Amino acid sequence: MASNLPHLCLRKIFKFLSNDKNDTYILRRKNIHSCVLTNRYWCEMAIPFLWKEPFTGSLNSIKSIILVNVLIINFSEQELKSLNLNSILKKHNKTTFDYIKFIRTLIVNAVIEATAFWLQNNPNISNECPIANNLLKKIILNASNLEHIISNSNINVFKFPISKNYFSNLVELTGFDEGISGIYSSISKVAENIKILRFSLTNNHITNSNTVNDISKIIKNQKNLQHFSVDNRLNCYCCSQEYSSLDFTSIFFSLTTQSKSLRYIGLYDINFFSNFPLKQLTLFDNLNHLEITRCYNFGIELNFNQFNSNISFKTLNRITIYYSAIPSNILKYILSKSGKSLKKIKLIGNEVMENFHDLIQHCIIYNSNLSHFLSFIHSNEILLLPKFFKSCQFLKHFEIWDINYSSNIINNNQLLDKLINIDDNLLLNISESIPSNLKIFNIIMNWSFSTIYFDYFLKNLENFNIHLDYLGFPFCSNFTNDHLELIIKNLNYPLKCLNIRNANNIKYDNVERSSKFVKNLVVPNNIRRFVEYDKYFYDIINQNSF
Incomplete structure (x- = not known):
């Protein structure tokens, strides 16, 4: 009977259902929720998968209020008193599970928005109540298996006075904006097991001249980086041009420290200053997918004889180029060296093929x-x-x-x-x-x-x-x-x-x-x-x- 399936079998089933890319986030949650309702045994097994990313998806005010209520119910009496939330103890009983421990994906901005809705629904509580900061700290301290952080707010969770051990299982970081003070230097000190690293410099003003160097340090500190992307879409009406065209040369060199592990590199809105890092890209032994989007100033004077043709792009399976006027000699080199390993070519934008006949x-x-x-x-x-x-x-x-x-x-x-x-x-x-x-x-x-x-x-x-x-x-x-x-x-x-x-x-x-x-x-x-x-x-x- 299904109710007697071994522990490991059920885990595999629930893991598959919660990660099924063919379904939407809502449908995945519905599937797992159905498993939770099957029986007590299934419930205990499926709950961690249902609660691994509670802040993902669209959270309206009602969902946010319910979610925050459930999460703070299990705050200790001392924690609630420090926040002047003693009334919470009287209104609600403790939940069957401490759901915070199951969270694997932390979306910082979603936590802030959810707590804002919650404060609006509790007019007797001061809007100055630091519920967002405390909930974020609680998640980090109790989610021992936290795997993914999406930081798209003005709170730097990496500056919280907690041990770097709390980030030991962190394998994915997404959406870090320079608008968060000191975010990059903080990350480099606490996270070293990242496999997926996505930087975004979108819609903020660069005020820290060490941004590129800090990103380079983060890359060098990783032990097994497999996926890297950087988005330099800084253009806005109030920024001068020098701020929207950072020189990423040091980042390209730092990526070579991950030459054995990197499988995906995505470059978005990059000005290469006539120095496209083709030589660095040829050094990656296992590069599987190269994506270049809205990049410019590649430069065309390259000495291909200086590259090790025995290594160059031998594992490249997929190349994707969007709206980037890449010189034909560079593209020809990549296609010829990738040879039969190349399975997917996607070249979007007529500027890509302008000089490639x-x-x-x-x-x-x-x-x-x-x-x-x-x-x-x-x-x-x-x-x-x-x-x-x-x-x-x-x-x-x-x-x-x-x-x-x-x-x-x-x-x-x-x-x-x-x-x-x-x-x-x-x-x-x-x-x-x-x-x-x-x-x-x-x-x-x-x-x-x-x-x-x-x-x-x-x-x-x-x-x-x-x-x-x-x-x-x-x-x-x-x-x-x-x-x-x-x-x-x-x-x-x-x-x-x-x-x-x-x-x-x-x-x-x-x-x-x-x-x-x-x-x-x-x-x-x-x-x-x-x-x-x-x-x-x-x-x-x-x-x-x-």
Whole structure:
């Protein structure tokens, strides 16, 4: 019987339910809460998982008041008296569990907001009552297995007069802002077992000139850092430019002290001052994912001969670049050295491909094990697609964007001006070379192709037993009612999504008919009422499959 499952089995089950990334936070809590109600044995086992992150999610005033009440009930009599909260003792009995001990994730700002709601609901208690500070201290002192701290407030929890032993199990730090006085120097003194470290310098004024040096010290002090990201989005109307462009050179050098353990590096809004740290990046033996977002001033004068080509990017599985004008020689080097280990390429923004006219050819030569490919490309590169597909037979997700498309246009649903007349034989060759496991085929270009060869394309997909989940031609203005008729005629398996949102020549009746065979049909605005949105559709649009 389920009630007699061994302790370790139940722990694994509850851990899986509480960490299931396919579910929302609310659904995960509901699943665990159902387990709590099963019986006493399950309750005792599941409660720690239900209470590991009570301040995560949306906390309204009612939830906040209830949560704070539950947590402070188990304050000692002396602690309550020191806060002038003696009345709490009279109103409530002690809870069955001391829930504070189960907390694994501490969101500092959420604690402050929750206690503010609680004070508003208790007008007899002074607003000056330091309930927030005391609750934070209590959580740190009693949550011996505290694993994750998200510090996005003006309270520096690392300055509390407590031993560094209380942070011995801390493995993740997120959202530390320089607006918190001395936060970085405090962290470097108490935390040394961090695996995931995310710094954010967003929306505050840099007043401490030692910020970068303090971050470097934190990095060097870690024993097994695996995930590092830094966000330098300091731009605001009242800051001068020198404050919004910090030099992170010393941080890049300090990261090399973690060369054996680092698996992910994320760089956001960084000015490299013409000194992109490619040499440092080549030293990471186990780097799995490199992400570069809105960065600039990379510099292009690099001596590649000084790098150890036997090590460089040999384990790189995934590269993601957003809106960053990375020089083509740097990107080519990374792609060529990562070789067959590279599985996912995501290059968003036409500035990424501005000077890179042979991306597809480069991947054909070096990156034959790709499973996911999303990139802006030059229109003449579509001629290489049959060779690309033949080379990359493990592809599951393929998406290309026209280099002329700009995300900055006022109406980003408007058609691309340049119509690309695709050679009919090319479309046929593409269908004959598409990898058998391909699930997503999305063309963000204004392709024009005949119905005759589109019919061949669809028939070949069926002949080669290729069952797409998502078929997208959202910018193909010449996609007609006859094209849609062919999909209805040849579709022998259910499509999860068909995106033809700018196909203005299709008819109402055909859209209605096709909606019976396609779960999500994205069509022009005048008949958009036939669109059904579900989780899969949003996953595709938001590229969560990457």
